[in-house]
Amino acid sequence: MGKRATRVNVNGKSYARVVEPRLTLADFLRHELNLTGTHLGCEHGVCGACTVLVDGRSTRSCLMFAVQANGAEVTTVEGLSPEGTLSVLQQAFIDNHGLQCGFCTPGMLITLTELLRETPDPSEQEVREALTGNLCRCTGYAGIVAAALDASKRLRDGGS
Amino acid sequence: MKPAPFDYHAPQQLQEAANLLASLPNAKILAGGQSLVPMMNFRYVIVDNLVDLGGVDDLRGIAIADGWLRIGAMMRQRELETSPEIARLCPLMAEALRHVGHRQTRNRGTIGGSLAHADPAAELPAICAAYDAIVHVASVRGMRQVPFGEFSTGYMTTALQPDEMIAAIDLPVWRQGHGFGFQEFARRQGDFALAGAAALLDVGAGGVVRRAALSLFGVGQTPLRLEAAEARLNGQMLDTTLIRSAAAAAWLTEPISDIHASADYRRHLAQVLSARALTDAARRAGVDVANAL
Numbered sequence: 125m126g127k128r129a130t131r132v133n134v135n136g137k138s139y140a141r142v143v144e145p146r147l148t149l150a151d152f153l154r155h156e157l158n159l160t161g162t163h164l165g166c167e168h169g170v171c172g173a174c175t176v177l178v179d180g181r182s183t184r185s186c187l188m189f190a191v192q193a194n195g196a197e198v199t200t201v202e203g204l205s206p207e208g209t210l211s212v213l214q215q216a217f218i219d220n221h222g223l224q225c226g227f228c229t230p231g232m233l234i235t236l237t238e239l240l241r242e243t244p245d246p247s248e249q250e251v252r253e254a255l256t257g258n259l260c261r262c263t264g265y266a267g268i269v270a271a272a273l274d275a276s277k278r279l280r281d282g283g284s
Numbered sequence: 285m286k287p288a289p290f291d292y293h294a295p296q297q298l299q300e301a302a303n304l305l306a307s308l309p310n311a312k313i314l315a316g317g318q319s320l321v322p323m324m325n326f327r328y329v330i331v332d333n334l335v336d337l338g339g340v341d342d343l344r345g346i347a348i349a350d351g352w353l354r355i356g357a358m359m360r361q362r363e364l365e366t367s368p369e370i371a372r373l374c375p376l377m378a379e380a381l382r383h384v385g386h387r388q389t390r391n392r393g394t395i396g397g398s399l400a401h402a403d404p405a406a407e408l409p410a411i412c413a414a415y416d417a418i419v420h421v422a423s424v425r426g427m428r429q430v431p432f433g434e435f436s437t438g439y440m441t442t443a444l445q446p447d448e449m450i451a452a453i454d455l456p457v458w459r460q461g462h463g464f465g466f467q468e469f470a471r472r473q474g475d476f477a478l479a480g481a482a483a484l485l486d487v488g489a490g491g492v493v494r495r496a497a498l499s500l501f502g503v504g505q506t507p508l509r510l511e512a513a514e515a516r517l518n519g520q521m522l523d524t525t526l527i528r529s530a531a532a533a534a535w536l537t538e539p540i541s542d543i544h545a546s547a548d549y550r551r552h553l554a555q556v557l558s559a560r561a562l563t564d565a566a567r568r569a570g571v572d573v574a575n576a577l
Contacts, residue, residue, distance in 0.1 A: 126291055145292035167286055168322040181391040187321040191292050192338055256474040257386025
């Protein structure tokens, strides 16, 4: 089966690879680019751990083939803030106990990054609805929702 | 890599896509991939050729002409959810879209893909059933129009031939001021509905129903139009008693039983959700009715 040349811009850097069409975007990020911040849980679109931004929109990277991302701009958890720093949302996760084992966290951060960009002042209900596509099995959602609301307030206050 | 190997094709034109679909062996269309790719990852579906419509601009866009709304098959569900035209002209669809999967799947999932997949619990086929939508079907033989009532032929089965694809969907625009209601019951937000109902009501002077449409999903093998309820409503004065009596028609359905819900429970849900959807529609049409169920 024919491999295809694929060029994807990930976190501001352009990568060109020749890949099998059946390679998912998630496996492309992890195995071809060594960007292992994107986690893979269920690999059939239920858990949301592999969520990345594709052209700014939250997307399950296990339900997209890398060849479909040819020419697209992808943001992974590694691209949310410059190396060695944390985004306002990431800091709010730490401050509000929004993570325990951390497996679901990259997907949570990506989904909430999109939500806060589109809806700067979300209600708790809006946060919970946005997170229905991301499963967490350890902290529960209380800390995650609190982190999202805290981050939205900090960003509206000028972000720090 | 979980799916079986396949060759990938990314046509830029509708004609090119139709030619590929007609000439390649064991070929399947890739629209948004939110149902197909999980099935490929499980190897429920194994294809030799995948024809990705993501680059076919002919299949995108929303147009309004002569009282009809035309939606390109490759419009993403979230694009429709946030479209001012859909909110203004087809508010029932805008409301239903908030229940379709999750934000991340709506960002990729398309209206054409949802109709072609034809899951009996899916929202968008039920909306098309309520509106008597026209499905535009493309192939190397040209275009043909299929009324939605003939499009959905059975459990996850449509009138599409193997070499055909959905190009666009036409929805008739109901009179400004019409009422609409959408209700579904799922264990969690974003889960497949156990049952749901979509209602449209055009109410004339004095609160008399000029036209009613009521469709159910998650109840039968395909979306169901509850014609007995519509017949009960048409030409009658809209009030709580009428809504309750119309919703009782849901007892005539023969729902599926599975591990998620028994047929009896689905029939109960169908009646309650029909009443609630009709109540919402009545209130939005300006008729003050009490809760029916």
